[in-house]
Amino acid sequence: xxxxxxxxxxxxxxxxxxxxxxxxxxxxxxxxxxxxxxxxxxxxxxxxxxxxxxxxxxxxxxxxxxxxxxxxxxxxxxxxxxxxxxxxxxxxxxxxxxxxxxxxxxxxxxxxxxxxxxxxxxxxxxxxxx
Amino acid sequence: xxxxxxxxxxxxxxxxxxxxxxxxxxxxxxxxxxxxxxxxxxxxxxxxxxxxxxxxxxxxxxxxxxxxxxxxxxxxxxxxxxxxxxxxxxxxxxxxxxxxxxxxxxxxxxxxxxxxxxxxxxxxxxxxxxxxxxxxxxxxxxxxxxxxxxxxxxxxxxxxxxxxxxxxxxxxxxxxxxxxxxxxxxxxxxxxxxxxxxxxxxxxxxxxxxxxxxxxxxxxxxxxxxxxxxxxxxxxxxxxxxxxxxxxxxxxxxxxxxxxxxxxxxxxxxxxxxxxxxxxxxxxxxxxxxxxxxxxxxx
Numbered sequence: 001x002x003x004x005x006x007x008x009x010x011x012x013x014x015x016x017x018x019x020x021x022x023x024x025x026x027x028x029x030x031x032x033x034x035x036x037x038x039x040x041x042x043x044x045x046x047x048x049x050x051x052x053x054x055x056x057x058x059x060x061x062x063x064x065x066x067x068x069x070x071x072x073x074x075x076x077x078x079x080x081x082x083x084x085x086x087x088x089x090x091x092x093x094x095x096x097x098x099x100x101x102x103x104x105x106x107x108x109x110x111x112x113x114x115x116x117x118x119x120x121x122x123x124x125x126x127x128x129x130x
Numbered sequence: 131x132x133x134x135x136x137x138x139x140x141x142x143x144x145x146x147x148x149x150x151x152x153x154x155x156x157x158x159x160x161x162x163x164x165x166x167x168x169x170x171x172x173x174x175x176x177x178x179x180x181x182x183x184x185x186x187x188x189x190x191x192x193x194x195x196x197x198x199x200x201x202x203x204x205x206x207x208x209x210x211x212x213x214x215x216x217x218x219x220x221x222x223x224x225x226x227x228x229x230x231x232x233x234x235x236x237x238x239x240x241x242x243x244x245x246x247x248x249x250x251x252x253x254x255x256x257x258x259x260x261x262x263x264x265x266x267x268x269x270x271x272x273x274x275x276x277x278x279x280x281x282x283x284x285x286x287x288x289x290x291x292x293x294x295x296x297x298x299x300x301x302x303x304x305x306x307x308x309x310x311x312x313x314x315x316x317x318x319x320x321x322x323x324x325x326x327x328x329x330x331x332x333x334x335x336x337x338x339x340x341x342x343x344x345x346x347x348x349x350x351x352x353x354x355x356x357x358x359x360x361x362x363x364x365x366x367x368x369x370x371x372x373x374x375x376x377x378x379x380x381x382x383x384x385x386x387x388x389x390x391x392x393x394x395x396x397x398x399x400x401x402x403x404x405x406x407x408x409x410x411x412x413x414x415x416x417x418x419x420x421x422x423x424x425x426x427x428x429x
Contacts, residue, residue, distance in 0.1 A: 001273070001274045001275070002271050002272065002273055002274065003271065003272055003274050004269055004270065004271040005269070005270055005271075006268055006269050007268050007269075007270070008268040021274070024274065030274070035275065035276050036274060036275075036276065037272070037273070037274065037275060037276045037277070038276060038340065040340050040341075041276065041277060041339070041340045042272055042274075044340060044341045044342045045270075045272035045273070045342050046270045046271075046272045047262070047265055047270060047342075047345045048270075073276060
């Protein structure tokens, strides 16, 4: 299984990696439990900065597509196929859309919603101490 | 048995081994290397394969002058010096010292023989550095699988290297006596050889398996290069341990007179399973040079 990135593409490099790995999981080219190259190896093979590949791996781990097991390396997550079908941007749009609609129905103006959204985004994340 | 060996046989062994060292390291290997360089220059010229001639490697591929000529001439001179030394030893009636120490001639000459290899090393370093600096291919591909040690070397060879090292440590300790007080030089020997082996292991794990030094290199050629590097280091480790066991045994059982022969064989084995094996595992006519054309997609 090969990944190909285009540094002249408008899509960010880490995004290209994330999408191709997700597509490979969906196409069955990457099976659950299959080992992936280390960040340094993939970055070296693609002549990219380690941070670019690390960012892609971090996003993939967040989305439950891959799993890092310490020194043993990085593997395709057991639920990668299920998780790779989740369209996160669409999910965010849907959830926020519902919330905005509810606020508008309650009589809030768009300006008030924006201010409230800004305040909510300032709140600490769950488990995070500010 | 060895102590009863006639001096003539020991001398013959020494002269044959040393002559083979001269011819192998300063005639055969340089000729093989020069054939390879000339093949590349003739079949893949700079005009069509510009990415191959990055950095300071251009002088290596120049037919007249440059690093190629320096490499060829220095090997030629070193071979002549070696043969002259061999004749001088024969004429002066040289005999290896029964208590050892005569291997110094073999080692000193080998260091001289290694100098032209440094020229190649510098050129390769400049070439790869230049390649990485100039690399601007828009499309880049990589295999989405980790490179693991046993993909490149059979487990039996790694086990053999470990067993050989532990065997040397055990024999070294046994030879000194487990109860006898160890001196600083004993600790130094043990630490040095252990550090060399640890260095090999770190190089394999952190560099050979991970880094792709030539950004243009085709995936299959890169796999071959990694295999050649890993195998040569594993074999070198085994050969080094076997050699150390042999020299320790020579000291213990009183056949130090063979130290120069054993040292020469060891140094030649390092070249045979190091540089020579790396050349053999990557035949130049089997490498993909299309990747060095302008605009070729990198793998």
